[in-house]
Amino acid sequence: MTEVESRYRNARMAHWDSVVARKTDPERIGAFYHRSLEHYYQMMVQPGLRVLELGCGGGDLLAALRPSFGVGVDFSAEMIKIARSRHPECQFIEADIHDSALMGQATEEPFDVIILSDLINDLWDVQTVFENMRRWCHPRTRIIINFYSNLWKMPLGLVKRLGKGADLLPQNWLAQNDVVNLLRLAGFEAVTDRSKILLPLPLAFLSVFFNRFLANIVPFRWFCLTNFIVARPAAVRDAVKPHPSVSVVVAARNEAGNIEHILRRVPKLGSRTQIVFVEGHSSDNTYETIEAQIKLHPEKDISLYRQTGKGKGDAVRLGFQKADGDILMILDADMTVPPEDLPRFVDAIASGKGEFVNGVRLVYPMEDQAMRFFNILGNKFFSLAFSWLLEQPIKDTLCGTKVMWREDYQHLSANRAYFGDFDPFGDFDLLFGAAKLNLKIVEMPVRYRSRTYGDTNIDRWRHGWMLLKMVIFAARRIKFI
Numbered sequence: 001m002t003e004v005e006s007r008y009r010n011a012r013m014a015h016w017d018s019v020v021a022r023k024t025d026p027e028r029i030g031a032f033y034h035r036s037l038e039h040y041y042q043m044m045v046q047p048g049l050r051v052l053e054l055g056c057g058g059g060d061l062l063a064a065l066r067p068s069f070g071v072g073v074d075f076s077a078e079m080i081k082i083a084r085s086r087h088p089e090c091q092f093i094e095a096d097i098h099d100s101a102l103m104g105q106a107t108e109e110p111f112d113v114i115i116l117s118d119l120i121n122d123l124w125d126v127q128t129v130f131e132n133m134r135r136w137c138h139p140r141t142r143i144i145i146n147f148y149s150n151l152w153k154m155p156l157g158l159v160k161r162l163g164k165g166a167d168l169l170p171q172n173w174l175a176q177n178d179v180v181n182l183l184r185l186a187g188f189e190a191v192t193d194r195s196k197i198l199l200p201l202p203l204a205f206l207s208v209f210f211n212r213f214l215a216n217i218v219p220f221r222w223f224c225l226t227n228f229i230v231a232r233p234a235a236v237r238d239a240v241k242p243h244p245s246v247s248v249v250v251a252a253r254n255e256a257g258n259i260e261h262i263l264r265r266v267p268k269l270g271s272r273t274q275i276v277f278v279e280g281h282s283s284d285n286t287y288e289t290i291e292a293q294i295k296l297h298p299e300k301d302i303s304l305y306r307q308t309g310k311g312k313g314d315a316v317r318l319g320f321q322k323a324d325g326d327i328l329m330i331l332d333a334d335m336t337v338p339p340e341d342l343p344r345f346v347d348a349i350a351s352g353k354g355e356f357v358n359g360v361r362l363v364y365p366m367e368d369q370a371m372r373f374f375n376i377l378g379n380k381f382f383s384l385a386f387s388w389l390l391e392q393p394i395k396d397t398l399c400g401t402k403v404m405w406r407e408d409y410q411h412l413s414a415n416r417a418y419f420g421d422f423d424p425f426g427d428f429d430l431l432f433g434a435a436k437l438n439l440k441i442v443e444m445p446v447r448y449r450s451r452t453y454g455d456t457n458i459d460r461w462r463h464g465w466m467l468l469k470m471v472i473f474a475a476r477r478i479k480f481i
Contacts, residue, residue: 008124009075009096015169016076020058033200033225036211037117037146038064040196043481044144044230044438046415049112052136054097054129055119059083062090062115071111073097098125100132110138116145118226120179121171130186134233139352142438143188143231149195150175152225176227188231191440192391195224212480230438235352244350245272247325247406248342251307251315251426253280255333256289263293263300265339266331269346273301276323278315280307312400313426320409328409330426332400336449337361345403345444354442355408356434358394359401363445385471389478390435395443397467402430404439411437419477428470435478 038061045051047066056062056072057079063070063086070090074080080094114133120126133143148156150173174182180190198220199210214220246269250262259277266275279287287306294302305322307315320328327349331339337359348357362380386394404412412433419432434441 005124009098012122012169013075013077016057016074017078020076020078020082030200032202032207033197034060036197036200037061037226039481040146040228041065041115041117041144044228045113045115045142046411046437050109051113051115052111053115053117054133055116055122056083056092059087059090059092061117063087065113067113097129097132098123100135111136111141112138114141114143116143116147118146118148120145120147120174122169123172126172126174126179127182127186130182130188134187137233139233140355141233142191143183144228144438145179145231146196146226146228147174147179149223149225149227151223176229179227179229183229183231184234187234189234189440191230191232191438192435193227193229194391195221195227197225198223200225216479232355232438232440241326241350243271244326244346245274245324246270246327246329246346247274247276247319247323248329248331249276249278249316249319249323250331250333251278251280251312251319252282252286252290252333253312253315254282254284254286256282256284256286258333258335259286259289259293261335262331262333262339263297263302265335267340267343269342270325270327270350272325274323274325275300275302276319277302277304278307278319279304280312280315281310311425313429316426317413317429320406320413323406326406327403328406329403330400337399337401337446338449341444341446342401345401348442348444349403349405355405355439356430356441357403358396358431358441358443359399360396360443360445361399361448362396364447382467382471386431389471389474390431390441392435392441393443394431394441397431398425398427399446399448400427401444401446402427404430404434408434408437408439419474425467428467428474432474432478 041061042064045065048068050069051062051065051067053062053070053072056074059072059082062072067090072083072090072092073095074083074092075094075096077094080092083090083092114136123129148171153173156168176193180193183190196215197211198215199207201207215224248266248269252259263275266273277290279290290304294304303322305318307318316330327346329342329345331337331342345357345359348354362383382397383395386397412430415436416429416433418436419429
């Protein structure tokens with residue numbers, strides 16, 4: 001450590017030791033801002049995870065997340081003393097997070113979530129801290145960072161000069177691109193970024209209007225106080241599971257003419273390929289056809305279930321419940337997405353390039369009649385709406401081919417009550433759930449083919465109105481919170 005760095009560190013230690021009483025006073029100016037941060041972190045971190053907070057201060061944020069194992073680290077002895085007295089359910093360590101040797105006290109076990117809240121603006125060397133984090137990461141760890149916006153440099157300086165709060169020493173004023181680049185240099189990949197808290201004052205209706213609504217709309221979002229970035233360790237092939245098995249779920253209603261082709265054309269996927277058919281109240285002989293094909297293909301791992309509920313979404317949920325592969329994927333029984341494309345989806349998720357792989361039909365030219373004009377317009381509208389909602393590019397929401405890890409689906413299913421069982425298609429249930437879990441969504445372009453048998457089960461006007469209602473519902477649960 002150089003002399004300049006040592007002076008910088010000691011000055012900040014002395015500063016945070018001296019302001020500990022003000023920082024931990026629930027009635028202080030700024031308390032509303034920190035309660036708002038707790039709210040947003042609780043939306044992004046589900047209870048019961050292993051959580052590490054770097055720069056934990058008094059430990060209130062860490063404790064609010066209800067971790068199964070929570071560790072907070074701070075170099076202020078007074079802050080750590082307060083944290084230990086207030087939150088004995090968590091472990092708190094006095095250490096400088098720049099020093100990887102001292103940080104070794106935390107634990108040798110990895111964490112599910114690592115938090116840096118209002119910290120990187122105050123660090124001597126952000127990249128070193130990011131690099132030190134890697135030792136506590138497993139391949140699925142999420143890094144969540146929030147930091148002050150550059151546009152608030154002058155307002156916060158004015159508040160400090162007036163003696164009204166903002167206990168800040170000179171800061172690193174970092175743009176979002178700066179942080180994304182530093183994460184990349186340290187071996188991490190940004191998943192989402194968003195801006196929050198336009199009005200950091202408890203002004204009843206005005207605070208709700210500014211922070212829940214205006215903060216999510218351009219140009220108002222450009223003026224938010226804090227930026228959030230969610231990141232993950234950069235993809236390493238086979239880091240999650242080296243030889244995954246794959247379950248292909250096929251929801252089939254009035255698709256008797258396609259069953260033989262599905263079994264003939266689905267390639268070998270992963271270490272084991274399971275095909276799970278869910279038949280849904282067909283008026284033709286789809287169920288009997290699948291039974292007959294199972295007998296003709298004893299060498300294949302095929303299961304068949306009869307749907308009791310209604311809708312493709314219900315069928316997919318039954319199929320995912322019965323599937324036992326490491327990777328779960330959907331193949332539409334009409335084969336408008338060719339089964340020969342499925343290995344690309346498996347490679348994208350098994351390599352770590354993505355954690356939720358979404359098929360996209362709107363890149364390559366389509367076969368004649370594969371999708372009608374108004375259906376294309378509807379898909380483009382919902383693409384824009386969902387990209388805005390989920391803070392990740394979503395070009396095609398209704399392509400039936402979607403792929404995710406079974407472990408992630410189990411977490412999604414356990415938290416389904418947050419959105420409710422409202423999606424008859426299943427696509428939005430999975431997209432919303434993946435975004436709520438901070439999964440990295442990647443898109444896989446496919447060539448969309450015309451049906452060769454049967455008619456579509458989608459009514460573009462009735463179902464389009466239903467989709468619009470789901471967008472409005474999701475906005476209330478994801479965006480305007």
